[in-house]
Amino acid sequence: MTSPLRILLLEDNSTDAELIQDLLETDGLFFEITRVQTRVEFEGALNNVAIDLILADYQLPSFDGLSALNLALRTHPNLPFIFVSGTLGEEVAVEALKIGATDYVLKTSLSRLVPSMRRALREAGQRTERRKAEEALRRSEMTLAEAQRLSHTGSFGWDVLSGEINWSDETCRIFGCAPGTKPTTDLVVERTHPDDRMLLRKMIDRTSIVRAAFTTERRLMMPDGVIKHVRVVAHPAASDNPESVLFIGAITDITSRKRAEETLQEQANLLNLTHDAIFVHDLNEIITYWNRGAEKLYGWTGEQAKGQNAFNLLKPAFPAPLEEITSELLQTGHWEGEVVHTRKDHARLTVESRWSLQRDAQGTPVAVLVTNSDIGDRKLAERERERLRQLEADLARINRVSMMGELAASLAHEIKQPITAAALKAQACGRWLSHAMPDVTRAREVAGEMITDVMRAGAIIDRVRSLYARSAPQWELIDINEIIREMTALLRDLAIRNAVSIRTELAVGIPSTTADRVQVQQVLMNLMINGIEAMKDSGGELTVVSDRTEDHQLLISVSDSGIGLPANECEHIFDAFFTTKPQGAGMGLSISRRIIESHGGRLWASPNSGRGATFRFTLPGKAMQSSRHAV
Structure with missing residues (x-):
C-alpha cells in the first residue's frame, strides 16, 4: 500500500477547504490534509508535520500567502507550493512565481488543481533525484580527489x-x-x-x-x-x-620511491665491501638487492636471487613466531636474532640476523634491509668450550674420587667411633630398661647420646660424599678456619699411619669469603695429602696456617718437611699431566690452581729453606662480584 500524499492547507474558509478536499477525493487521490488558518499554526506545521505539498490561500484575515511562501522557502525550499485563491491577480501571480511558488490556481478554475499538483510533485521528485545524483557525483569526485592526493x-x-x-x-x-x-x-x-x-x-x-x-x-x-x-x-x-x-x-x-632506491643503491655499493651477507626485500618479501657477501654465503648470484621470495629461497627457521618478529620490526624499526637458513646446496647454517626497516620521505615502510653473519664457527667454538668445561669438571670429580682410596682407613676409623659408641649405649639402654624397676631416666639420657653419635656418623658420611658427588657449584659464605679443622680431622688417621703430625696455626678474626665449600675442601685436601705423601718415608710435621695479606685477602699455606720440589720446576708442577709420583695422574695441582683462580685467588709453590716445600693460595676476603663457573 502506497503512502498517502501529505498536504498542508492554509485556508480560513471551511467551505473552500471542504470543496478542495472533495475535489481531490473525486479525482481518486490518496491523501492526508493538515489544515491551518493562522501564522502560528502554519509555522508549527512546518516544523512538526511531515509535508509533501503546500496549498495556500493568498488572502487571510490575519495572514497572507506571500508571507507563508517566504516562511516555507526558508524551511522547506524544495517543497511544492501552490496558491489556491479567488483574489489573485495576474501581476501578483507572476510575482509569486518569481519568488518561488510552484503554481497558482484560481478557485473559479479548480479543475486545474489536481493536474497542477501532479505536475508539481513530479517535478519535485525529478529535482530530488537530480540533487541526489549531483550529491553522489560530488561525493565521488571528492573521494577520487582525496584518493589521488593520498596516493x-x-x-x-x-x-x-x-x-x-x-x-x-x-x-x-x-x-x-x-x-x-x-x-x-x-x-x-x-x-x-x-x-x-x-x-x-x-x-x-x-x-x-x-x-x-x-x-x-x-x-x-x-x-x-x-x-x-x-x-x-x-x-x-x-x-x-x-x-x-x-x-x-x-x-x-614516485620521487620518494626513487630517492629511497638511490639511497639503497648507494648503501649497496658500500655494503659490497663487507663480508656480511646483506640483502633487501620489499614488504612482499621480494628480493631487490643481493650483495657479494650473500652470494658467497648462500651460493646464489645476485641475478638468481633478485625477484625471488626471500622466505621461499632461504627457508628460514626463526627463534620466535614470525608475527611477533614483524610486530617488533614495525614498532621499533629493528629486529635481531639467530636464524637458521638453507644454502643453495641445501646445507643448513646458523646466522646472526639483523633487520632494519626502510621508510620513504613520508615515513611509509617500503623495504627491509637484512644483514646476516655466519656464526657457525662461533657456535662450534662455544660447543667445544662447553665440552672442555665439562671435561674439566669430570676430571676434578675423578680427582676427588681418587682421594677416597687414600682416605678409606681414616674414614673407617672416624665412622667406627660414633657407631661403636652408639652400639654400646644401645646395649646399656637395653639393660636399664630390662631391670625389675626400669631406669627410664638413664635410658632416655643414653638414647639421646645414641642419637647424637648416629647423627655424627651421618654427618661424616655426608661430608665425604659431597667431595665426589657430581653437583653444580654452590656459592656460599664459608669460614676457612672451619674447613681447615674439618680436613685436619678427616686426614689425621692417614697422617698417623705415615708417621706425620698435623699442626695448625689459625688466625683469629679473619673474615668469611664467598666460595664453593666442596671445591675449597678439595684444594686443601689435595695439598695436605701431597704433603703427607712427601714425608711418608721419613715422617715429619705438616703445618697448615691461615692468615691475611696486606691487601685483605685470605692466605692459606700448607708446609711439609718432605722431599721438596723438583729443581727449577716450581711452575711446571701445576701443568696438566706433570707428576713426580710413580702412580700419579698429574691432574691434582692443575685442577686445584683452576679452582682457586675461578674464585679470584692465586695458588703457587716455593721450596723451604731447609727441607720440604710450602704451597700457598689466596681467596678474596669478601663476597666476589665477578661471575663464577665450575671447574
Whole structure:
C-alpha cells in the first residue's frame, strides 16, 4: 500500500477547504490534509508535520500567502507550493512565481488543481533525484580527489591528434601548476626534464601512430629546479569522434620511491665491501638487492636471487613466531636474532640476523634491509668450550674420587667411633630398661647420646660424599678456619699411619669469603695429602696456617718437611699431566690452581729453606662480584 500524499492547507474558509478536499477525493487521490488558518499554526506545521505539498490561500484575515511562501522557502525550499485563491491577480501571480511558488490556481478554475499538483510533485521528485545524483557525483569526485592526493596519483585524458588535454587537480599539482591551469602539450614538454624531452616527443609521435597502451617513467623539472620522478600509465579509450585518438591515463609521483632506491643503491655499493651477507626485500618479501657477501654465503648470484621470495629461497627457521618478529620490526624499526637458513646446496647454517626497516620521505615502510653473519664457527667454538668445561669438571670429580682410596682407613676409623659408641649405649639402654624397676631416666639420657653419635656418623658420611658427588657449584659464605679443622680431622688417621703430625696455626678474626665449600675442601685436601705423601718415608710435621695479606685477602699455606720440589720446576708442577709420583695422574695441582683462580685467588709453590716445600693460595676476603663457573 502506497503512502498517502501529505498536504498542508492554509485556508480560513471551511467551505473552500471542504470543496478542495472533495475535489481531490473525486479525482481518486490518496491523501492526508493538515489544515491551518493562522501564522502560528502554519509555522508549527512546518516544523512538526511531515509535508509533501503546500496549498495556500493568498488572502487571510490575519495572514497572507506571500508571507507563508517566504516562511516555507526558508524551511522547506524544495517543497511544492501552490496558491489556491479567488483574489489573485495576474501581476501578483507572476510575482509569486518569481519568488518561488510552484503554481497558482484560481478557485473559479479548480479543475486545474489536481493536474497542477501532479505536475508539481513530479517535478519535485525529478529535482530530488537530480540533487541526489549531483550529491553522489560530488561525493565521488571528492573521494577520487582525496584518493589521488593520498596516493600521489593524478588522472588525465589526452586526445593525441588534437593535442587537447584534461587533467585532475592532483595531476595539476604534480606538474607544479596553479589550480585551474589549462594543460597543453607544450606545457607538459616544458615541465619535462631537458634530458628527457627528446624521449617524450618520440613517445608522442609513436603513440599517434601505434595507438597502443604505454607505460613510462621520466623526470619533471619544476620552475624552481626541483626534480620529480613520475610513472605514467595510459591506454586508448573509445570515442564517439572517429577523428580523435583519446587516451585515458594515470600519473604517479614516485620521487620518494626513487630517492629511497638511490639511497639503497648507494648503501649497496658500500655494503659490497663487507663480508656480511646483506640483502633487501620489499614488504612482499621480494628480493631487490643481493650483495657479494650473500652470494658467497648462500651460493646464489645476485641475478638468481633478485625477484625471488626471500622466505621461499632461504627457508628460514626463526627463534620466535614470525608475527611477533614483524610486530617488533614495525614498532621499533629493528629486529635481531639467530636464524637458521638453507644454502643453495641445501646445507643448513646458523646466522646472526639483523633487520632494519626502510621508510620513504613520508615515513611509509617500503623495504627491509637484512644483514646476516655466519656464526657457525662461533657456535662450534662455544660447543667445544662447553665440552672442555665439562671435561674439566669430570676430571676434578675423578680427582676427588681418587682421594677416597687414600682416605678409606681414616674414614673407617672416624665412622667406627660414633657407631661403636652408639652400639654400646644401645646395649646399656637395653639393660636399664630390662631391670625389675626400669631406669627410664638413664635410658632416655643414653638414647639421646645414641642419637647424637648416629647423627655424627651421618654427618661424616655426608661430608665425604659431597667431595665426589657430581653437583653444580654452590656459592656460599664459608669460614676457612672451619674447613681447615674439618680436613685436619678427616686426614689425621692417614697422617698417623705415615708417621706425620698435623699442626695448625689459625688466625683469629679473619673474615668469611664467598666460595664453593666442596671445591675449597678439595684444594686443601689435595695439598695436605701431597704433603703427607712427601714425608711418608721419613715422617715429619705438616703445618697448615691461615692468615691475611696486606691487601685483605685470605692466605692459606700448607708446609711439609718432605722431599721438596723438583729443581727449577716450581711452575711446571701445576701443568696438566706433570707428576713426580710413580702412580700419579698429574691432574691434582692443575685442577686445584683452576679452582682457586675461578674464585679470584692465586695458588703457587716455593721450596723451604731447609727441607720440604710450602704451597700457598689466596681467596678474596669478601663476597666476589665477578661471575663464577665450575671447574
